[in-house]
Amino acid sequence: MDALECLKTRRSVRKFLPESISEMAIQEMIDAGRLAATARNVQPWEFIFVTNPDTRKKLADIMEYGKFIAEAPLCIVVLSKETKYFLEDGSAATENILLAAHALGYGACWVAGDKKDYAPDVCKLLGVPEGYRLISSIAVGKPATSSSPAPKRNLEEVIHREKF
Numbered sequence: 263m264d265a266l267e268c269l270k271t272r273r274s275v276r277k278f279l280p281e282s283i284s285e286m287a288i289q290e291m292i293d294a295g296r297l298a299a300t301a302r303n304v305q306p307w308e309f310i311f312v313t314n315p316d317t318r319k320k321l322a323d324i325m326e327y328g329k330f331i332a333e334a335p336l337c338i339v340v341l342s343k344e345t346k347y348f349l350e351d352g353s354a355a356t357e358n359i360l361l362a363a364h365a366l367g368y369g370a371c372w373v374a375g376d377k378k379d380y381a382p383d384v385c386k387l388l389g390v391p392e393g394y395r396l397i398s399s400i401a402v403g404k405p406a407t408s409s410s411p412a413p414k415r416n417l418e419e420v421i422h423r424e425k426f
């Protein structure tokens with residue numbers, strides 16, 4: 263799959279088969295996060311991957327809209343050191359991981375981090391040191407069903423020539 267096909271066919275997946283993911287594939291996804299664009303090349307990110315079912319259940323219990331993390335074989339938690347562009351950098355890394363997961367034949371879904379009241383609870387559960395912010399928790403696994411694409415705004419609606 264080429265890059266454009268990958269980003270055009272990616273969609274959020276929230277239902278997974280109970281099939282585990284190889285360590286090599288996990289490393290490939292996190293490597294894609296590591297290579298994301300980052301302001302001033304600061305690379306403030308850290309990645310925790312969680313496969314342990316008890317920990318995934320605890321994460322799912324904490325996250326209101328991330329209950330499916332309990333059923334996903336893998337959760338990749340993206341953190342950023344509190345730098346000026348921590349949110350942009352962490353978000354770029356998150357999107358790279360979503361795309362890498364899709365390219366490798368997995369489905370994934372971004373679960374919200376920094377804006378949520380539960381962010382400190384997730385950090386505490388995972389032993390994250392002070393000075394880091396939760397960007398996202400990404401559920402990953404083989405899709406259990408083919409989900410229909412979320413409606414997207416048309417190109418004509420969002421594109422502006424020279425001025426807004």
Ligand SMILES: Cc1cc2nc3c(=O)[nH]c(=O)nc-3n(C[C@H](O)[C@H](O)[C@H](O)COP(=O)(O)O)c2cc1C
Nearest residue numbers: 272273274275276327328371372373374375411412
């Ligand atoms: C910042 C951000 C936070 C999100 N948080 C959640 C979440 O907590 N739970 C969830 O199920 N999906 C979450 N999503 C996924 C969006 O719901 C999804 O990307 C959107 O509906 C568009 O669908 P698509 O990813 O299939 O294109 C989040 C996405 C972003 C970018």
